[in-house]
Amino acid sequence: MTTTERRLRDYQAEDIERVRTAWRRGVTRPAIVWATGLGKSDPVAYLAVAEMRELIARLAIEEIERGGHVILLAHRGELLNQLRDRVHAYDPRMRVGRVQSGTREHAAPIIVAMVQTASRTASLARFGRPSLVIVDEAHHAAAKTYEKIMRALGCYDEVNPTRALGVTATMARQKGAGLGLGDVWQEIVATRDIAWGIEHGPDPADPYRTLPVGTGRALPAHLRSGLDGPCEPGHAPRGWLAPLFGRVVVCEHVDLDKAKISRTTRDYADSDMGEMVAQDAPEIVKAWHAEALLPDGRHRQTAAFVPSVASAQAMTAAFRDAGIAAEMVTGTTPGGIRGDVYKRTGIYGRMADGRTTVLVSVGVLTEGFDCPPISCIVMARPTLLDWLYQQCVGRGTRQMDPADWPRFDGTLFHPKDDLLVLDAVGMTAHVSLRTLTDLLPGAPYVGRPCKTCGEPKPCGCPPEPGPERDREGGRRRLDGPATYADRDLLAGARASGLNWLRTIPAEGYEGIPFLRAGGYYGILWHNSDGSWSGGWVTAEGPHDGDWIIEEVDERTAREAVESLYLRGLGGTIASMGERLDQPWRLARKSASPGQVKFLRGLGGDPTGLTSGACGDEIERRLATNRLRADF
Numbered sequence: 154m155t156t157t158e159r160r161l162r163d164y165q166a167e168d169i170e171r172v173r174t175a176w177r178r179g180v181t182r183p184a185i186v187w188a189t190g191l192g193k194s195d196p197v198a199y200l201a202v203a204e205m206r207e208l209i210a211r212l213a214i215e216e217i218e219r220g221g222h223v224i225l226l227a228h229r230g231e232l233l234n235q236l237r238d239r240v241h242a243y244d245p246r247m248r249v250g251r252v253q254s255g256t257r258e259h260a261a262p263i264i265v266a267m268v269q270t271a272s273r274t275a276s277l278a279r280f281g282r283p284s285l286v287i288v289d290e291a292h293h294a295a296a297k298t299y300e301k302i303m304r305a306l307g308c309y310d311e312v313n314p315t316r317a318l319g320v321t322a323t324m325a326r327q328k329g330a331g332l333g334l335g336d337v338w339q340e341i342v343a344t345r346d347i348a349w350g351i352e353h354g355p356d357p358a359d360p361y362r363t364l365p366v367g368t369g370r371a372l373p374a375h376l377r378s379g380l381d382g383p384c385e386p387g388h389a390p391r392g393w394l395a396p397l398f399g400r401v402v403v404c405e406h407v408d409l410d411k412a413k414i415s416r417t418t419r420d421y422a423d424s425d426m427g428e429m430v431a432q433d434a435p436e437i438v439k440a441w442h443a444e445a446l447l448p449d450g451r452h453r454q455t456a457a458f459v460p461s462v463a464s465a466q467a468m469t470a471a472f473r474d475a476g477i478a479a480e481m482v483t484g485t486t487p488g489g490i491r492g493d494v495y496k497r498t499g500i501y502g503r504m505a506d507g508r509t510t511v512l513v514s515v516g517v518l519t520e521g522f523d524c525p526p527i528s529c530i531v532m533a534r535p536t537l538l539d540w541l542y543q544q545c546v547g548r549g550t551r552q553m554d555p556a557d558w559p560r561f562d563g564t565l566f567h568p569k570d571d572l573l574v575l576d577a578v579g580m581t582a583h584v585s586l587r588t589l590t591d592l593l594p595g596a597p598y599v600g601r602p603c604k605t606c607g608e609p610k611p612c613g614c615p616p617e618p619g620p621e622r623d624r625e626g627g628r629r630r631l632d633g634p635a636t637y638a639d640r641d642l643l644a645g646a647r648a649s650g651l652n653w654l655r656t657i658p659a660e661g662y663e664g665i666p667f668l669r670a671g672g673y674y675g676i677l678w679h680n681s682d683g684s685w686s687g688g689w690v691t692a693e694g695p696h697d698g699d700w701i702i703e704e705v706d707e708r709t710a711r712e713a714v715e716s717l718y719l720r721g722l723g724g725t726i727a728s729m730g731e732r733l734d735q736p737w738r739l740a741r742k743s744a745s746p747g748q749v750k751f752l753r754g755l756g757g758d759p760t761g762l763t764s765g766a767c768g769d770e771i772e773r774r775l776a777t778n779r780l781r782a783d784f
Contacts, residue, residue, distance in 0.1 A: 356389060421537065460534045546574055671692075686710060
């Protein structure tokens with residue numbers, strides 16, 4: 154077969170080898186998790202082509218006329234197009250069949266199949282048994298439709314199962330009927346997040362080789378200075394992904410404390426959020442108009458995410474009233490109307506060539522939409538879900554070279570130096586609201602209004618007095634008594650979705666961050682020099698524990714604790730730890746009589762606390778009593 158010039162990037166090849174090693178170890182259903190923009194379709198296409206080449210060679214030797222084939226599963230037409238095109242990029246002569254709606258091309262060596270069509274009994278019977286099944290957006294694979302397909306194709310067979318691979322940017326899903334993701338994907342063999350993609354980029358001398366990004370070059374454009382010259386040797390001038398920075402749009406009518414949380418999605422109810430966001434559409438557009446303005450006088454190509462069709466209509470109208478070319482797309486917009494970014498057709502084509510500046514979406518663009526000119530995300534859909542926030546922001550993280558994306562009038566887009574994220578958060582103290590700092594701790598971010606002047610922080614007001622240092626114990630002293638809102642100090646820890654809490658301060662010292670996991674606590678310690686240490690202690694029974702990492706930054710210490718495997722626990726602290734998204738915690742019901750009685754017995758005040766907040770306060774007091782003996 155004829156090969157093309159397309160090659161794998163070095164990290165893609167490295168992770169493909171990890172997949173193959175897992176298969177050789179007997180892990181028949183591994184998965185890889187890469188941030189949007191790092192090229193997940195490349196390993197899918199490469200493995201599919203390689204599998205068929207090996208099969209064809211073997212069949213020729215054995216003189217067998219027909220044999221195995223590869224099936225690529227996805228749930229959106231755009232994803233099928235991307236997979237088909239990427240396979241042809243690696244081997245233009247490879248025949249790729251399609252199974253979707255009225256198309257039934259089951260005889261091709263590589264088949265891209267729509268899950269909804271493939272799950273029908275008649276269609277499954279025509280597939281035969283493949284040698285490999287690859288699932289794109291693999292966080293959906295726990296649903297019953299996927300389970301039905303994968304079982305029929307032999308992926309769950311106990312003897313000689315069909316090999317499978319899952320690829321996704323977010324290995325999480327809304328809870329519902331079906332398997333857990335841990336039942337589907339046996340092992341995540343490679344993970345590369347947004348931070349990795351920003352901090353690593355292509356070697357100018359070899360675009361398939363990865364180097365660390367040069368000093369300061371992983372920052373947004375407005376924070377880089379004096380970096381127009383050559384990059385230092387051994388470093389990349391830019392990352393695989395664009396740097397991020399954020400702004401907050403404080404909306405008058407968006408009151409998240411009053412918004413209902415859906416029992417089905419574990420997130421804000423779309424109807425409630427839609428009404429709130431629709432009222433503040435002009436305010437959001439006004440903020441966008443100022444923040445998204447580029448040096449050449451144009452505005453950034455923008456994807457705006459809203460919770461409902463009504464709010465999308467209001468947002469689109471507000472942009473148009475401001476003189477901005479805006480369109481909207483919803484789940485009911487036909488594929489022919491949506492069009493194609495790369496073919497420059499339909500709504501997506503107009504977005505790609507600059508005829509449209511803002512594309513407003515209701516639950517559509519979060520997967521399978523690839524439009525590199527986008528350099529601004531308007532998150533006018535406040536969410537509690539890490540995976541949803543990451544998928545939305547991921548629509549703008551791809552790098553873009555203006556010469557590759559000419560505008561409709563022959564001019565070029567302004568260079569894409571970074572990605573602006575506008576978070577429409579409203580006036581709330583809700584500790585679980587996702588923002589850019591949860592996705593990428595340390596990202597430049599203009600936050601909520603200053604209590605003194607009302608301007609977004611940082612402002613010109615003198616900084617508030619910081620916590621005093623305790624000269625004897627080395628721990629940081631708090632200015633006043635702790636409240637339940639102290640959990641905001643753990644914004645970085647909460648980004649993992651785990652329910653990190655703090656013990657109650659004693660004698661003026663700040664509390665100890667801890668995570669309950671069965672009969673153990675994972676703990677963090679803030680050292681006097683500002684560094685952090687991490688370890689574990691028993692939560693009950695005989696006192697035992699150990700430090701596992703010392704004098705590092707908070708994120709490194711926390712990740713080490715979360716990944717620690719304890720034999721007595723039967724898993725890692727992260728896998729067994731309490732989570733923020735547990736249904737009882739999100740239900741926002743009143744504390745039960747038993748919780749109220751228990752908390753009062755521990756000396757706490759349950760007044761006004763929800764069941765989740767009351768449970769956390771009980772845990773804080775139990776942990777305080779336990780850890781006081783050790784520290």
